[in-house]
Amino acid sequence: MTPRSARPLRALVRLPPLLWLGAFFLVPFAITLKISLSEPATAMPPYLPVLDWAGGVEGWSSFLEALHFTNFETLAGDALYRDAALASLALALTATAILIAIGTPVAYAMARASARWQPILVALVVVPFWTSFLIRVYAWIAILKPEGLLNAGLLRLGLIGAPLEILNTQVAVLIGLTYAYLPFMVLPLYAVMSRLDPVLREAASDLGASPTRVFWSVTLPLAAPGLVAGALLCFIPMVGEFIIPDLLGGSETLMLGRVLWGEFFSNRDWPLASAVAVLMLLIVVGPVILFREAETRRGEAAR
């Protein structure tokens, strides 16, 4: 039993994370949402309408009446934004699929490594974070450009006759995304896989399952939570990724992150840019809700 006096203390413990969420997520989102519903304007704030705090109920109602969806209508009407949204989704989904295909065997190999090697392997996955993200992505330009390391190597091996055009294409963006986000796929997968009871694999093997079947029927299903966590951890930021498409993608690679940047800093149309930001949030929140639903249903099925 908890003493009565401990209760306010417990509420106090819950306060900081709530304050944090409120100050750095809810308030900024409310501001972004408000701006996205304001008059289109190529200027600095304030954006109309402005709430008249002294106006009481009347002030509120006139404020709410003045809000409108013009910016979202612009987004829906202009193929540029739709294409950017679809391209972002397609790239993020493709990259997630590639990350699963590469990350799963890497995480599995790490989890199966000897106890002495595992910390070393985890450190190797984390070490790139010591270098700035920007610099690591920038380095890929030197690798992928026509006279870069990759083409030079392939030419020397005689595998290609002329340099490949990789830089400034979607392929370069995919390579960049895969490279940059691999740790976020590997680490949650490894965390789950390294905790799987090896006896379960032995039992499967004892019951006649080949190593391939053991992996597909026992290891992978039990590692599913890590797989889903990794996929979300990669997919969500990749949808809004700006630096990688900006540095590695050509002008034809239109991802939402770049459109957002353009509206905010080139066109200075904050209301429209805010609408793009809200749209992106909706795209990203969708999979999370689906995942939560699936988890709840699976939890119920197990009961």
Place this chain on the structure above:
Amino acid sequence: MADPLRAGAPETQPLRLANVTKRFGTHTAVEDVSLDLRSGEFLCLLGPSGCGKSTLLRLIAGFETPTSGSIGLDGRDLAGLPPHRRPVNMMFQSYALFPHMSVARNIAYGLKGLGLSRAATAERVEGLLRLVRLDGFADRRPDRLSGGQRQRVALARALAREPRVLLLDEPLGALDRSLREETQAELRALQRRLATSFVVVTHDPSEAMTMADRIGVMDRGRLMQVGAAAELYERPANRFVAGLLGDVNLIEGRLGADAAGPTRTVETGLGPIRASAGAALGPGDAVVVALRPERIRLADESGEGLAGRVIEVTFLGDRIRRLIRMEDGTVLRASGPGGGPDWPVGADVRLGFAPASAVVLPA
């Protein structure tokens, strides 16, 4: 049940271990173990934890590779055969049920690849569920079962492929006491009915004595002695085996100079006593005489035998145990049924025993 795995197999010695040794680095887990398992036999490997019995099971299942020696099944050397190709199955101490599968899918897991039709698989699963009395639990998840039910799912799953030899690692270890005793009898009955050879690892001597046709006693990686419970009890090969199964008095001494015979004289602190001895011991060797408490006959002071005084009497219901201090200070335990003459604490008594019921063992 017809079994494709069993067709044409000889009916004797399905499993043969020859000089099997397993070392992990400098630690020898199993040392020079040779063992023939008879067809349809219930064999218990008995020993304290760390004696190598579980390693031996893992060697047979194929999870470990012997450092030297060979393991054969029906005359075929199993060396190099991975676990999933061995016609033996294992029931794990932790049961190792797949948590993401229902009971039925757990049991059916080993049936895939045996070429059974969907209907035949379902039928086999149903039969196994009936066998372990879990009808109606097919769709449950393992985490929704009690410990005893999980144990039975693990057993059914291990039996599904109708293995030549079933390996069971502490199969009753996770059950509470009353359930364990009930399950011992069940397991024994099941094994008789299936006529499958069982190799059961246990650290509980009474469990081994209850279930096994033969018991293999292991200590520090070595197989000390293999035999029926009565044989190990009456004719233990060494003091470890003697002490493991039931209570025993160990009397230290030296073998007398008389010629080798069925019984020999041992010079002890109690004076010369006669006991049965193997031929491997020579005159003057340091020995112990193993004497079971219930083999000791007590007589009045005026009778024949070694003199001693009762220092403690314990009433155990079906028998009475007395501690008797001998003239040299040695304390021996003697037990017998109640209802005989009453020798209370302080009574002077004489001890006797048949030489054939005392065994001379190497010290």
